[in-house]
Amino acid sequence: MVASMFYLGWGEGGEAWQWRRRQWAWEEELLAECRLLLANVTLHINVSDIWQWHPDNVGGYSVCSGY
Numbered sequence: 001m002v003a004s005m006f007y008l009g010w011g012e013g014g015e016a017w018q019w020r021r022r023q024w025a026w027e028e029e030l031l032a033e034c035r036l037l038l039a040n041v042t043l044h045i046n047v048s049d050i051w052q053w054h055p056d057n058v059g060g061y062s063v064c065s066g067y
Contacts, residue, residue: 003043010038 008016012035023031 002038002041003049005038006041006043010035 005016008014010016017031017035
């Protein structure tokens with residue numbers, strides 16, 4: 001869960017990034033991209049985290065509108 005990683009520390013050297021084995025170069029590149037994406041994430045304690053679907057009132061239901 002994102003909140004669990006946040007509390008462990010997802011900054012450089014944080015406990016959320018501890019691994020059992022050394023990462024391959026391509027895995028380290030993906031992890032660096034992930035860290036960049038998470039750098040701008042702000043968690044709000046008093047806000048519930050839910051998925052919500054807003055139907056298309058004009059076109060009706062479609063699989064595309066579900067995404």
